[in-house]
Amino acid sequence: MSEDNIAIRPIEQADNPKIAKAIRSVLIEYGVPKVGTAYEDKALDCMAETYNKPKKAYFVVAKGDEIIGGAGISPLDNYYGNVCELQKMYFMPEARGKGYGSKMMAKCLDFAKTAGFDKCYLETMPYMDDARKLYRKVGFKSIDKPMGDTGHYSCTVWMLKDL
Structure with a gap:
């Protein structure tokens, strides 16, 4: 997936400090x-x-040697069930509003389905409106309380999607 020298690809070790x-x-x-x-x-x-x-x-949005965004999937910590978590989905300003969020979401959810998960969970902040709009667009629904124990007690919006 690349256009204008932008690619969504699996993370590499050299990307660690950049992401x-x-x-x-x-x-x-x-x-x-x-x-x-x-x-x-x-x-x-x-x-x-x-x-x-x-x-x-974990996948990154790479613009040449720069990393301008990323997102990942992992089994939900401290939860017994076949649920994964969408983790660390963030984009630098230059990556926003260009469809990379939708492409990244598709890549992550495809991976989650292939990995055999039944549901995908996420946590976010109430003022991250664009992110929540994207999550709802792909089928995430708000839930009343957190699942598992991610350690992210400051995140007060929890969402879940059937895969």
Whole structure:
């Protein structure tokens, strides 16, 4: 998937510092708390290694050597059931409004289905309106309480989708 030198591809080890910087930058831009969110996740600095495991994948939006976005799928932490979580889906300003979110969502959900998950869960913030609009567009529905225990206690919007 590429156009104008932009590709959505699996993460590589060389991408680790670039995606960590991009995610933290977006979180700061939106005023997301640094605690109880992805900002403080240890995995943020070693994403390629974290997602190089069965039933896990992380994809990046690459513009040449730059990483301008990403998203991943992983089994939902501390949950017994065949549910995955859409994780760390963030895009730099230059990647927004160009359809990459929809393409990334399709890639992640296709991976989740292929990996055999029944449902996909996500957590977000109430003021991330564009993200929630995209999630609803692909069939995520709001739920009343969190599932599993991701450690992201500052995220107060929880959504679930049947795969």
